[in-house]
Amino acid sequence: MNRPPFLFAFSATRFWGVVRKEFLQLKRDRVTFAMIIGIPVMLLILFGYAINMDPKRLKTMVVDADRSEFSRSFIVAMHNTDYFDFIRELNNETEGEAALARGDAQFVVNIPSDFSRRLVRGERPALLVIADATDPAAASNAIGAVTQLVGSVAWKDLGGSLARLNGSPPPFEVLVHRRYNPEGITQYNIVPGLMGIILTMTMVMMTGLAMTRERERGTMENLLATPVRPLEMMTGKIVPYIFIGLLQASIILLAAIVLFGVPFVGGIVELYGILLAYIAATLTVGITISSLARNQLQGVQMTFFFFLPNILISGFVFPFYGMPYWAQVIAHALPMTYFNRLVRGIMLKGNSWPDLWPDLWPLMAFTVILMGIALKFYRRTLD
Amino acid sequence: MIARPENRVRNSEFAIDVRGLNKHFGNKHVVDNLSLQVRPGEIFGFLGPNGSGKTTSIRLMCGLLTPDSGSGTCLGYDIRTESDAIKRNVGYMTQRFSFWEDLSIHENLDFVARVYQTPSRKAAVNNALINLGLKERANQLAGTLSGGWKQRLALAACMLHQPALLLLDEPTAGVDPAARRDFWEELHRLAAQGISVLVSTHYMDEAERCHKLAYISHGALLAQGTAQEIVAAQKLFTWAIKGEIADESLTRLSGMLTNKPGVLQTAAFGNVLHVTGRDPAMLEKTLRETLVGLPYEMVRTETGLEEVFIHLMRTSAEARKAKP
Numbered sequence: 001m002n003r004p005p006f007l008f009a010f011s012a013t014r015f016w017g018v019v020r021k022e023f024l025q026l027k028r029d030r031v032t033f034a035m036i037i038g039i040p041v042m043l044l045i046l047f048g049y050a051i052n053m054d055p056k057r058l059k060t061m062v063v064d065a066d067r068s069e070f071s072r073s074f075i076v077a078m079h080n081t082d083y084f085d086f087i088r089e090l091n092n093e094t095e096g097e098a099a100l101a102r103g104d105a106q107f108v109v110n111i112p113s114d115f116s117r118r119l120v121r122g123e124r125p126a127l128l129v130i131a132d133a134t135d136p137a138a139a140s141n142a143i144g145a146v147t148q149l150v151g152s153v154a155w156k157d158l159g160g161s162l163a164r165l166n167g168s169p170p171p172f173e174v175l176v177h178r179r180y181n182p183e184g185i186t187q188y189n190i191v192p193g194l195m196g197i198i199l200t201m202t203m204v205m206m207t208g209l210a211m212t213r214e215r216e217r218g219t220m221e222n223l224l225a226t227p228v229r230p231l232e233m234m235t236g237k238i239v240p241y242i243f244i245g246l247l248q249a250s251i252i253l254l255a256a257i258v259l260f261g262v263p264f265v266g267g268i269v270e271l272y273g274i275l276l277a278y279i280a281a282t283l284t285v286g287i288t289i290s291s292l293a294r295n296q297l298q299g300v301q302m303t304f305f306f307f308l309p310n311i312l313i314s315g316f317v318f319p320f321y322g323m324p325y326w327a328q329v330i331a332h333a334l335p336m337t338y339f340n341r342l343v344r345g346i347m348l349k350g351n352s353w354p355d356l357w358p359d360l361w362p363l364m365a366f367t368v369i370l371m372g373i374a375l376k377f378y379r380r381t382l383d
Numbered sequence: 384m385i386a387r388p389e390n391r392v393r394n395s396e397f398a399i400d401v402r403g404l405n406k407h408f409g410n411k412h413v414v415d416n417l418s419l420q421v422r423p424g425e426i427f428g429f430l431g432p433n434g435s436g437k438t439t440s441i442r443l444m445c446g447l448l449t450p451d452s453g454s455g456t457c458l459g460y461d462i463r464t465e466s467d468a469i470k471r472n473v474g475y476m477t478q479r480f481s482f483w484e485d486l487s488i489h490e491n492l493d494f495v496a497r498v499y500q501t502p503s504r505k506a507a508v509n510n511a512l513i514n515l516g517l518k519e520r521a522n523q524l525a526g527t528l529s530g531g532w533k534q535r536l537a538l539a540a541c542m543l544h545q546p547a548l549l550l551l552d553e554p555t556a557g558v559d560p561a562a563r564r565d566f567w568e569e570l571h572r573l574a575a576q577g578i579s580v581l582v583s584t585h586y587m588d589e590a591e592r593c594h595k596l597a598y599i600s601h602g603a604l605l606a607q608g609t610a611q612e613i614v615a616a617q618k619l620f621t622w623a624i625k626g627e628i629a630d631e632s633l634t635r636l637s638g639m640l641t642n643k644p645g646v647l648q649t650a651a652f653g654n655v656l657h658v659t660g661r662d663p664a665m666l667e668k669t670l671r672e673t674l675v676g677l678p679y680e681m682v683r684t685e686t687g688l689e690e691v692f693i694h695l696m697r698t699s700a701e702a703r704k705a706k707p
Contacts (some may be wrong), residue, residue: 017497021486028485028524222481224447226498227470381466382447 014228018236022210026240032206040198040248044255044364058142060084060107063096066079074127077149078109083142096130106132107142124189125229127174150174191256192347193316195249196339199275200282201303203245207286208299210237211378216296221382230378234371238283245279246272256347266346270356274342277360281335288374310336338363392460398423398548398579401455401462404443406436406602413439415602417453421581421595423547426574428593429583432696436602437583438478441550444581445475451704458547471499474541478552478583480533484526488517488536490524492543499544506542515539531562538566542573549573551582567592587689599700610688619647620663622670623684624656636679641675645669650691659690 026033031075036077060078064071078084084107090096096108110128118125129146131139223233253271256262285306293299311317314336323331331337338359345351345359390578395608398481399421406414410563414436421427431437442448444457446466454461460468482491489524494510512518515535525536534554549570555563567589570580574594590596592609598606598613606613619674637649640658645665650657660666670681 011500013500014498017494020497021490021494024490025485134639217478217484218479218481220481221447221477222475225445225470225473225475225477227467227500228497230499264508313462381441381449383449 010229010231013155015232015236018228018233022237022240026244036202036248037251039202040251043194043198044259047190056082056104057085058083058106058139058212059104059344060086060109061088061090061096061099061105061111062086062111063090063093064109064111065113066115070116070119071111072112074149075109078146081142081145081149083145099323100132102262103132106139119196129174146174181361191252191260191262191287192343193340195252195256195275195343196278196314196336197311197316198248198252199245199279199339200307200336202248203241203279203282204286204289204306205300205303206241206244207283208289208293208303209296211290212293212296212299215294224380224382230380234287234374234378238280238287238346241283241286242276242279245282246275248276249279262347264347265350267350267352268350269344270352271346274339274346274356274360274363277336277363277367278339278342281339281363281370284367284370284374285335288370288377291374291377292381310334311339315340332362335363335366385694395456397421397456398425399427399444399455399581401444401456401457402453404440404453404455405451406439406448407451408439408445413602414443414450417443417599417602417604419597419604420605421548421579422576423579424577425594426570426580426582426592427588428596429581429599430585430596430692431583431599432588435600437599438552439602440599441475441552441581441583445469445473445550447475471544472547474544474546474549476537476541476549476551476554477557481539482525482533482537482540485524487522487524488512488528491536492540493699495540495543501544511539511543521698530557531559534558534562534566538569547578549580549582551580553583553585555584555586563589572614575664587687587692590688598695600696601703603699605695605699607690614686614688614691617686617694619659619661619686619694620666621657621659621684621686621690622695623668623682624658624670624674624679625682626654626656626679636673636677639673640669642674643669648690648697650690650693657684657687659686665700 006356012380042209062075064075067315075086079086088099092115093108093110095104096110099105108130110130112125112127115127129143131143146286149214211220214223241325249272253264257264286303289302289306293302309330313323313331314334316336341359342351342356342363349355397420399419401420402418404414404417405412417436417440418428429440439448443450444455444462446457446469447464449463454463456462457469458472460466460472462469483494488496489508489512492508493504496508497533501507512521515538516533517536517539520532525533528536538551555566558566563586568601571592574580576591584590593610595609596607596613597604606616608616619623624633624636626636633651633654637651637656640646640649645660645662645667646658646669647660649659658666658670660669674681
């Protein structure tokens, strides 16, 4: 008997048989297929639209001590930017502070009593906008809009009498106080990060159930009785999902650019290269779970056990370097941490291979190590 | 049969030759010191009550389970170390339908042909479809087939790679009599070509169609041999009691005879009651005394396999109870 040793025996025929079977089963499983397309679309809508990075019509209150033609005209101009929704007029600044603290208002506009008088005198008076900046994303665009107004409102309304000031510094200034979070940094990081979330969720879950499904349907006994080898079985089961992962990533990429205007300054080849590496990593996680889990419920539980730290500490939700050191150490064992950096690096910074490599090789090493674990735990008998 | 290099079956006297196999699940002794031999071209019936260890024994023989102790060969390959070679040359039909219900008949067969690396795959699949009369249903999903058709598909699939040995685990459970008959004719055709078959069953008519039988209970082999040998070995004597009267009185008679001297067991077959015992003289005496004045006719008859198996099952249960 000239049979090659176990580890090196890989039959392309058997492998392709498994791939075909998986594709056919996937084709028949309409619900799963719908989910595969549905999950990215749903998450995109939730994260992309519901979690609005540029919210409009924010609740605003005003303390107008000036009560002049100018102050009214400034409030109308603020309203017209669409960022502010004036819901109430307040008597004094203390009421304004209280409203902010309670969260009844996100902005309080303070126009001092002698504002228009000092404006006409050319004393460059200040107008105070207090913002609740606990969520920096919510406040920053609105604040930007107010500062824009300074010039336009002044020239339009006070054109005649203040014409002599034209060309000189703006006739008044807007002071912005960002309360609770003075830094207020936001980035285009939700949508690219979403790629990692969606891939992790669907890839790990789909393959996590791949072997347990065979076990629960009773077809595992049949598979074990055939000469199919573990490596052929596992790689064969993975292949269809590589295509699915690429399809999902493309949907998200398209939406990121077309719907959300996320800049894409890097190379498409680099992006698909790291996508393949990440899909391979998540699929091996799935297939490992599949070898360990006894039933589908365990498979789902293990998937979530893996999924949660990936969402929370990979830098998707919380800034990576804001986390305590131990959390950063754990995060470095998670593939999504590397993927988040890679995908943001390519899309936002235009990174190329040399920049990407330090985060790419850990992903590859992760894949190889996990595949070894999966093969070790693959049960070749029914024992 | 096409002999491919990797599918060459080793020359050996037995298709299956296992000795002293043991298997425990937890503290349950599922297979207890099992030894059996199946010759090439033989249809070997594997009988025993539910939970007696038939399925486990079959899984041990084809390498799906590892025995705790014992050794053996299947087609000349060691069941412990050469399960890959065994898998390539054995057709195993599981007790429960284990093909993919969301694949069509053709797709199932095609998958099996690929994983067994069957040469000229398309022709092999096509022939299997024609032989089994499944050609018109080739694109039907396996999950929508009735029990009988599923069983035909399973047999076709495990025959596709032309195995030298078939291990069939209750292949005809829930299949109608006509389909069972066709199935057994097919098995005899295959055996005539030199293929060995080990088949587990609960049906006595099927047991009688086997060349050889083994009866196992609680994992232990209680009898082995041809049907005649097994019957003869138990040295049982049976009388048939025929009555014109309705079954009800026959049931009462059966109750009267139980526990009488010389009576081991009674079994009703329509209007006939079979009474079995070990001591022919004492049995006859008891029967004559009991039947005095009753409208029954008693005739000596052959002891059937069923009586023997029920007897074996009872004695093994009593022996186990007697054990401390």
